[in-house]
Amino acid sequence: xxxxxxxxxxxxxxxxxxxxxxxxxxxxxxxxxxxxxxxxxxxxxxxxxxxxxxxxxxxxxxxxxxxxxxxxxxxxxxxxxxxxxxxxxxxxxxxxxxxxxxxxxxxxxxxxxxxxxxxxxxxxxxxxxxxxxxxxxxxxxxxxxxxxxxxxxxxxxxxxxxxxxxxxxxxxxxxxxxxxxxxxxxxxxxxxxxxxxxxxxxxxxxxxxxxxxxxxxxxxxxxxxxxxxxxxxxxxxxxxxxxxxxxxxxxxxxxxxxxxxxxxxxxxxxxxxxxxxxxxxxxxxxxxxxxxxxxxxxxxxxxxxxxxxxxxxxxxxxxxxxxxxxxxxxxxxxxxxxxxxxxxx
Numbered sequence: 001x002x003x004x005x006x007x008x009x010x011x012x013x014x015x016x017x018x019x020x021x022x023x024x025x026x027x028x029x030x031x032x033x034x035x036x037x038x039x040x041x042x043x044x045x046x047x048x049x050x051x052x053x054x055x056x057x058x059x060x061x062x063x064x065x066x067x068x069x070x071x072x073x074x075x076x077x078x079x080x081x082x083x084x085x086x087x088x089x090x091x092x093x094x095x096x097x098x099x100x101x102x103x104x105x106x107x108x109x110x111x112x113x114x115x116x117x118x119x120x121x122x123x124x125x126x127x128x129x130x131x132x133x134x135x136x137x138x139x140x141x142x143x144x145x146x147x148x149x150x151x152x153x154x155x156x157x158x159x160x161x162x163x164x165x166x167x168x169x170x171x172x173x174x175x176x177x178x179x180x181x182x183x184x185x186x187x188x189x190x191x192x193x194x195x196x197x198x199x200x201x202x203x204x205x206x207x208x209x210x211x212x213x214x215x216x217x218x219x220x221x222x223x224x225x226x227x228x229x230x231x232x233x234x235x236x237x238x239x240x241x242x243x244x245x246x247x248x249x250x251x252x253x254x255x256x257x258x259x260x261x262x263x264x265x266x267x268x269x270x271x272x273x274x275x276x277x278x279x280x281x282x283x284x285x286x287x288x289x290x291x292x293x294x295x296x297x298x299x300x301x302x303x304x305x306x307x308x309x310x311x312x313x314x315x316x317x318x319x320x321x322x323x324x325x326x327x328x329x330x331x332x333x334x335x336x337x338x339x340x341x342x343x344x345x
Contacts, residue, residue, distance in 0.1 A: 003330045024289045024297040027089045031292045043071040050218045069225035070273040076105040077275025083113025084287040103202040108195030124260035127248040138325045167227025236316045237280040240309045257284035262309040281308040
């Protein structure tokens with residue numbers, strides 16, 4: 001069955017998708033509070049253990065660091081849901097908790113939520129690839145590029161840049177300055193200033209209390225590992241081989257959610273630590289579904305996953321070679337495939 005027939009079938013079989021997912025949008029205060037307790041408390045305890053481990057064992061420090069980075073991912077998913085106004089019923093509660101999470105994640109709450117909302121409305125739309133998405137060239141665009149542009153793109157797409165350098169730049173530069181301009185530039189700048197003031201004021205206060213040296217070592221190391229994990233998940237969610245990317249005139253929201261977002265099927269402990277964000281195809285169907293309801297929606301409605309790209313951790317490692325969007329084949333391809341198929345020079 002070719003991709004056009006598959007897309008037609010998806011549109012037919014999932015024509016009632018709004019009805020299917022409607023009940024899962026219900027917020028549950030008890031679940032939300034339990035998730036907060038099981039995220040913030042372990043993070044704070046392990047953070048303190050990281051402090052003590054600095055004086056005893058670097059190996060223990062590294063092990064604890066990786067574990068706590070995953071708890072920071074879990075905290076960030078709460079912030080992410082609060083940005084969607086999906087964690088609590090109350091907008092005020094979402095805002096308070098969202099700002100609290102941002103003190104830990106180092107990501108500006110309102111500003112990031114605004115860019116992420118844009119991402120949800122334009123995922124897989126080739127006209128918009130600069131906000132909330134990993135820059136991706138099409139085969140035709142890469143083919144028409146001069147040597148310098150090809151070189152820059154290939155460098156950016158090197159794993160060490162994409163998964164190590166880019167997360168650091170994103171955390172400390174991209175999200176700290178108003179590079180993205182929305183309709184009201186002045187309002188955007190004020191939002192970002194407020195967000196970053198809350199982040200910096202809280203972090204500086206803690207640093208003064210426990211000491212700059214140890215705070216910077218622990219917090220910067222945690223953020224570094226957190227950024228790598230976050231970027232890896234985002235990559236797997238939208239850079240899988242059998243994908244959906246279309247120009248605005250031919251773009252379809254349902255197809256973008258089901259085919260343009262993957263289901264990263266991980267062991268339960270990692271699914272828990274990452275707040276079910278691997279169930280990304282359902283999250284993109286409706287961002288108002290709290291992360292604590294995503295797994296039930298997945299289990300109770302297998303039709304939603306029938307056409308999605310299900311990716312295991314082993315599968316995801318192969319995706320590192322996905323670099324260009326091939327409009328002829330409707331899939332991501334590697335540079336090797338490009339030169340073999342389209343440019344033998």
